[in-house]
Amino acid sequence: MDRIRILGGTPLKGIIPIGGAKNAALTLMPACLLTAETLTLSNLPHLVDITTMANLLAQHGVGMAMNGDAALGGHTGRALELTAAEIVNTTAPYDLVRRMRASVLVLGPLLARCGQARVSLPGGCAIGTRPVDLHLKALEQMGARITLEEGYIAAEVNGRLKGAHIIFPQVTVGGTENILMAATLAEGETVIANAAREPEVADLAHCLVAMGARIEGIGTGTLRVQGVEALHGALYSVVPDRIETGSYAVAAAITRGDVELTGTRIDLMESVIKILRDCGVLVEPTARGIRVCAEGAEIVGTDIMTEPYPGFPTDMQAQLMALMATASGASMITETIFENRFMHVPELMRMGAKINVHGASAIVRGVPRLSGAQVMATDLRASVSLILAGLAAEGETVVNRVYHLDRGYERVEEKLAACGARIERFKGDAAE
Ligand code: UD1
Numbered sequence: 001m002d003r004i005r006i007l008g009g010t011p012l013k014g015i016i017p018i019g020g021a022k023n024a025a026l027t028l029m030p031a032c033l034l035t036a037e038t039l040t041l042s043n044l045p046h047l048v049d050i051t052t053m054a055n056l057l058a059q060h061g062v063g064m065a066m067n068g069d070a071a072l073g074g075h076t077g078r079a080l081e082l083t084a085a086e087i088v089n090t091t092a093p094y095d096l097v098r099r100m101r102a103s104v105l106v107l108g109p110l111l112a113r114c115g116q117a118r119v120s121l122p123g124g125c126a127i128g129t130r131p132v133d134l135h136l137k138a139l140e141q142m143g144a145r146i147t148l149e150e151g152y153i154a155a156e157v158n159g160r161l162k163g164a165h166i167i168f169p170q171v172t173v174g175g176t177e178n179i180l181m182a183a184t185l186a187e188g189e190t191v192i193a194n195a196a197r198e199p200e201v202a203d204l205a206h207c208l209v210a211m212g213a214r215i216e217g218i219g220t221g222t223l224r225v226q227g228v229e230a231l232h233g234a235l236y237s238v239v240p241d242r243i244e245t246g247s248y249a250v251a252a253a254i255t256r257g258d259v260e261l262t263g264t265r266i267d268l269m270e271s272v273i274k275i276l277r278d279c280g281v282l283v284e285p286t287a288r289g290i291r292v293c294a295e296g297a298e299i300v301g302t303d304i305m306t307e308p309y310p311g312f313p314t315d316m317q318a319q320l321m322a323l324m325a326t327a328s329g330a331s332m333i334t335e336t337i338f339e340n341r342f343m344h345v346p347e348l349m350r351m352g353a354k355i356n357v358h359g360a361s362a363i364v365r366g367v368p369r370l371s372g373a374q375v376m377a378t379d380l381r382a383s384v385s386l387i388l389a390g391l392a393a394e395g396e397t398v399v400n401r402v403y404h405l406d407r408g409y410e411r412v413e414e415k416l417a418a419c420g421a422r423i424e425r426f427k428g429d430a431a432e
Contacts (some may be wrong), residue, residue, distance in 0.1 A: 001400070001401065001402075001403065001427070001428075002402050002403065002406075002425055002426070002427060003398055003399060003400050003401075003402060003425070003426055003427070003428055004387065004390075004398070004399045004402050004405075004413060004423060004424070004425050004426075005396060005397070005398050005423070005424050005425075005426060006372070006387065006390035006391060006393075006396070006397045006398075006399070006421070006422065006423045007372075007395070007396055007422035007423075008370075008372055008390055008391055008392055008393035008394060008395065008396075008397060008422075009255075009392070009393070009394060010255065010391075010420050010421055010422060011255045011256050011257035011258070011295065011420070012251055012252050012255045012257035012258075012259050012391070012416065012419040012420055012421060013257055013258050013259065013419055013420055014259060014260075014418055014419035014420065015259070015260045015261075015262055015418075015419075016248045016251075016259055016260070016261050016262070016415045016416075016418070016419060017261075017262050017263050017415070018240050018241055018244050018245050018248070018261050018262065018263045018264035018289065019043070019045035019046075019240070019241055019244060019263070019410050020042075020043035020044050020045045020237075020238030020239065020240065020241060021045070021199070021200055021203070021238055021239050021240060021241040021242065021243070021244075022045055022047055022049055022050070022241060022243075022244075022407075022408050023102075023173070023198075023200045023241075023243075024199070024200040024203040024204065024238050024239050024241075025041065025044050025045060025050055025053075025238050026049060026050070026053055026100075026102040026105065027102070027105050027174075027177040027181075027200060027201075027203075027204045028041055028203065028204060028207050028236065028238060029041065029050070029053045029054070029057060029080075029082060030053070030057065030105045030106045030109050030181070031109065031181055031204060031207060031208060031211070032057065032062060032082035032083070032084050033057070033060065033062070033084045033087065033106060033109035033110055033113055034084075034109045034112060034113055034181060034184060034185060034208075034211065034231045035084065035211060035230065035231040035232055035233060036083075036084065036085050036086070037083070037231075037232045037233030038081050038082065038083045038233040039081075039082045039083075039207075039211065039233055039234055039236070040067075040079050040080070040081045040082075040233070040234070040235045040236070041079065041080050041082065041236055041237075041238060042068075042078065042079040042080075042235070042236070042237045042238070043237045043238040043240075044078065044079070044080050044238055045238070045241065045410050046078075046410050047406065047407060047408060047409075047410055048403070048406045048407045049100050049102065049407045049408065052096060052099050052100045052103070053100070053102065053103070054080075055096060056092060056096045056097075056103050056106065057082065057084075057106070059089060059093070059096075060084070060087055060088065060089055060090070060092075060106065060110070061084060061085075061086055061087045061088035061089060062082050062083065062084045063081075063082075063083045063084075063085065064080060064081065064082055064083075065080075065081045066078060066079070066080055066081075067079045067080075067081065079235075084113075087110070087113060087114050090110050090114050090116050090117045090118060091117075091118040091119075091152075092104075092106050092107075092110075092117070092118070092119040092120055093120060094120040094151060094152075096120075097119065097120040097121075097122055098120070098122070100407075101122040101130060101174075102174065103119070103120075103122070104119055104122055104132055104135065104174060104178070105174060105177055105178055105181075106119060107119045107135065107139070107153065107155065107178055108135075108139065108177075108178035108179060108180075108181040108182035109181045109182070111139065111144055111155050111156075111157060111161065111182060112160075112161055112181065112182045112183075112184070112185040112186065113185065115156060115157050115158070115159070115160075116154075116155065116156040116157075117153075117154075117155050117156075118152050118153070118154050118155075119152065119153045119155075120151060120152050120153075121148065121151055121152065121153060130338070132153070132174070132175075134168055134169070134170065134172050134175040135172070135174065135175045135178045135179070136153065136155075138164075138166045138168070138175065138178075138179045138192075139155060139161075139178070139179070139182060141164040141165075141166055142157075142161040142162055142163070142164045142166075142179075142182060142183070142186055142190065143157050143158075143161050143162040143164075144156065144157045144161065145157070159187075160185065160186055160187045160227070161182055161183075161185070161186040161187070161227075162186060162187050162188060163183065163186050163187060163188030163189040163190040163225070163227055164186075164190055164191075165190075165191045165193070166179055166190065166191065166192050166193065167193040167194055168192070168193065168194040168195065169194070170194075171194060171195075171196050171308035172196060173196040173198050173200065173201060173308075175196075176192060176195045176196040176201050176223070177196075177200075177201055177204055179192055180192065180195075180201070180204060180205060180208065180215070180223060180225065181204070181208070183225035183227060184208050184211075184213040184214075184215070184225060184227065184228065184231060185227060185228065185229070185230070185231065186225070186227035187227055188226075188227055189224065189225065189226055189227070190224075190225045190227065191222065191223070191224050191225075192222065192223040192224075192225070193221070193222050194221055195217075195220075195221050195222060195223045196308060196309065197219060197220065197221055197308070197309045197310065198308070198309040199239055199242060199268050199309070200239065202218050202219045202239075203238065203239040205218040205219075205223065206218060206236075207234065207236040208231070210234035210235075210236055211231040211232055211233070211234045212228060212230070212231045212232045212234075213225065213228060213231060214226040214227075214228060239268070240263055240264040240265055240268065241264070242264070242268040242269040242272070242313070243313065243315045243316060243381075243408070244264075244408075244409065245261050245264040245268070245269060245289075245290065246269055246272045246313075246316045246319065247316070247319050247384050247388070247409070248261055248292075248415070249261065249272070249273075249276060249281075249283065249290070249292040250276075250316075250319045250320065250322065250323050250388050251387075251388055251391055251416065251419075251421075252281075252292040252293070252294060253276060253279070253281045253292060253294040253297075253299065253323055254294075254299075254322060254323050254326060254388050254389070254391060254392040255294075255391050255392055255421075256294045256295055256296070256297060256299075257293075257294065257295065257419070257420075258291070258292075258293040258294075258295050259291070259292050259293075259419055260286055260288065260289060260290070260291045260292075261289045261290045261291075261292065262288040262289040263288070263289055264289045264290060265289070265290075266283070266285045266290050269313075270310065271309075271310055271311055271312040271313070272312065272313065272316050272320075275302055275304055275312065275320060276292070278300075278302045279299050279300055279301070279302050279323065279324075279327060280294070280297045280298055280299050280300050281293070281294045281297060281299065282294070282297070298328060299323065299326065299327040299328065299366075300327055300328055300329055301324055301327040301328065301329035301330050301331035301364065301365075301366055302324070302327075302331055303331055303332045303333070303334075304317070304320055304324075304331065304332075304333045304334070305333075305334040305336060306334065306335050306336050306337050307336060307337075308337070314335060314336075314337040314338055314341065315381050316381075317333060317335055317341065317381070318341075318344045318381045318382050318384070318385035319381065319384060319385050319388055320333065321333055321344065321345070321348065321355070321362065321364060321385060322344075322348060322353075322385040322386075322388040322389040322392075323388070324364040324366060325348055325351075325353035325354070325355065325364055325366060325367065325370060325389065326366055326367065326368075326369070326370060326392050327364075327366040328366050329365075329366060330363060330364065330365045330366070331363075331364045331366075332361055332362070332363055332364075333361065333362045333364060334360055334361045334362075335360050335361075335362075336360065339360075342357050342362055343378040343379065343382050344378065344381075344382035344385045344386065345357055345362060347375040347376060347377075347378070347382070347386055348370075348385070348386070348389055350373045350374075350375055351370040351371055351372065351373045351375065351386075351389050351390075351393055351397065352367055352369070352370045352371045352373075352393075353367065353370060353389070354366075354367055369392075369393070369394050370389050370392055370393035370394070371393055371394050371395055372390065372393045372394060372395035372396040372397040373393075373397060373398075374397075374398045374400065375389075375390075375397065375398070375399055375400065376399075376400045376401055377399055377400065377401045377402055377404045377405060378401075378404070379404055380404050380405065380407050380408045381408075382404070383399065383401075383402060383404040383405040384405060384408075384409060384412070386399045387399060387405070387412065387416075387423075390423075391416070391421055391423075402425070413425050
């Protein structure tokens with residue numbers, strides 16, 4: 001099993017290219033199920049989760065071809081063609097769904113296109129129970145009959161799904177995406193109220209419009225969809241990854257470095273940038289992306305609360321906690337989206353961080369220097385927070401179980417090493 005070794009203490013300096021958003025790609029890919037024509041996605045990141053989604057789509061009958069030369073243009077020069085000319089199988093099996101919850105995003109498109117779908121229930125995951133009840137209730141409102149049998153969601157509809165007025169009682173990114181995709185081929189109008197406004201949801205909506213869907217209110221909390229009889233192929237470029245951007249911004253800040261993040265956009269992540277600026281980090285737009293500079297800066301503790309977009313993203317909570325662990329003064333970090341998303345806390349404490357958890361809040365008292373230690377990655381964002389802490393710590397940090405990291409970060413060691421970090425991946429038995 002791979003592990004990552006870091007010798008901390010070097011301020012990062014240089015350029016880090018940012019890829020397409022994992023969470024956008026994971027909903028854009030299943031959108032191909034809505035049409036028999038080809039959907040071509042460019043700026044697709046190269047990640048384990050993307051391969052898992054590709055495997056899932058392949059067993060539904062989607063043909064795929066990768067074009068372009070990665071060596072010339074990086075992933076911006078690569079494009080994946082997805083063609084669901086014929087759907088040969090409407091079951092998403094347990095073995096693939098258990099590896100990645102986003103697999104449930106095939107449910108809406110399969111049901112809309114084929115009138116039936118069987119998708120394994122995702123089950124629990126490291127950061128909480130994460131049910132899909134809101135996806136299912138909304139599909140029922142659109143005329144689907146849904147039963148749960150042998151661990152599977154079995155959904156069917158006679159003819160087309162019917163437009164409906166859906167009011168989500170709680171903001172759900174995946175729920176909004178599933179219903180948005182289903183509504184494009186439904187009969188009549190669907191209104192999705194309290195829709196998620198995340199940039200990845202807007203990216204899906206723009207792609208669906210390019211495929212011939214009729215959607216109003218993109219980027220707002222109310223989406224109006226006029227169903228059409230068929231969608232067509234399109235060429236679409238995946239939005240930059242705001243969480244990858246934010247993670248490397250913290251890498252620059254925590255090492256008191258100066259880094260330019262290219263191929264990304266400041267407007268995707270204003271809440272994160274506000275927090276970084278409040279802490280004393282310089283963040284400014286450049287012609288190619290964003291510059292993050294903390295050279296000689298005193299980082300001061302700031303309170304953070306996770307919220308649906310445009311609030312502060314839960315997917316950046318662990319990374320900011322690593323930064324706050326080295327700030328002067330105290331910060332309170334409150335997690336409102338997922339229960340049990342503080343699993344990085346005991347690992348950060350092994351590195352000398354001073355953190356107390358009270359329910360959904362963590363009080364972080366900054367220390368002048370973290371110290372290197374053996375730590376264990378528990379989920380994707382927790383893993384990267386340990387890498388960030390390791391970059392700032394005195395001495396050697398070894399992060400075990402880095403396979404979580406490969407689900408969401410492409411070539412993380414290469415990108416950091418190019419900016420001067422002393423970091424390497426090696427194989428070896430994890431200290432379990
Ligand atoms: C997506 C992101 C994930 C991010 C999360 C919140 C992808 C692939 N993943 O996950 O990285 O952390 O948004 O920004 O895009 N809920 C229910 N019932 C439901 C659906 C959700 O109770 O049917 C709850 C969840 O348990 C959670 C909250 O609603 O507490 C938000 O979940 P949701 O926005 O749906 O997250 P995901 O789409 O799973």
